[in-house]
Amino acid sequence: MDLLKRKIETEGRVLSNQVLKVDTFLNHQIDPELMVEIGKEFAQRFKDDKITKVLTIESSGIAPGLMAALELHVPVVFARKRKSLTMVNDLLTASVHSFTKNETNEISVSQKFIEPTDNVLIIDDFLANGQAALGLAEIVEKSGANTAGIGIVIEKSFQDGGQLLRNKGFKVESLAQIASLENGKATFLDEAEVVL
Template identity: 55%
Template sequence: MDQLKDRILQEASIMNNEVLKLDGLLNHQVDPELTVDMGKEFARLFAESGITKVITVESSGIPVAFTTALSLGVPLVFARRKKTLIADPDAYTERVPSFTKGIVTDIMVSRQFLQADDTVLFIDDIIANGDAARGLIKIIERSGAKLAGVGIVVEKAFQAGARTIREQGIRVESLVRIASLEDGVIRFES
């Protein structure tokens, strides 16, 4: 998506050779029109996959996952990171580290919303090391649901996350792949 690449070049901040700050675009502020376009693109890429639900991890993946679910005409489910008083005590749970937050959290999905007869599309904003993605994939596998694939807005291809998921035989579609952030310059893969 050339529009997304242009916006990243205009608005992203490089924190260091591994961290790209996208707060003005994905993680703190959201551009509704661009987000709808991204959702439509994921829906197009996975249109023939028989998706029954779109799934993501809260919170930055929710806007793009929502527009993808809307475009596909299916519900959106998101894995919670915080347990609430009314949370399902029998939820699928997986402990995952967060690369950008520098913490370990549990992600949880209620069994009520993820079942064996579902075919799910996992959408996320950014993939670096892929820990949260692998955690949610484990939850999907335990539920018995079929994982049609993973849609990533920004893949940091110089980190192992997406590659390790592809090595599991899982389809991964990234709207933008960043090859490097070295020397303070964003370099995209073609």
């Protein structure tokens, strides 16, 4: 998705070989028009997958998840990272380790929002080690529903999450795939391949 790649090039900040900061448009400040285009792109890539529900995770997955759901004309559900006092019964849960935050969270979704007949599209902002997506897929499996696909805004292809998910047979669509963050620069997978 060229619009997104150009945004990453102009506004993303490479903090290390591992960390790309995109807080000007994706996960702290959000560019609403870009999110609309991201939603349209996800809808296009999963248009034949009979999606009945989008599942994402708070907080940074909500904006792209909501826009994908809007375009697909289905509801979106976001998993919570901590239980709230008013959400205690019939929870589907999974453990997710975040390497960025160096902590393990129990993520949870009310069982009533994912039905066994659902065809679920999982959406998240980043894919690195794949732990969040795997946790969401685990929740879908526990509900008896089907994970029809996984849509990622930015995949760090030099980490193993993408391969892990694809090896498990999931259809993974990433709107920008980053081959490397070396030398303070984001290099995209398709553009790196052209050079090779």
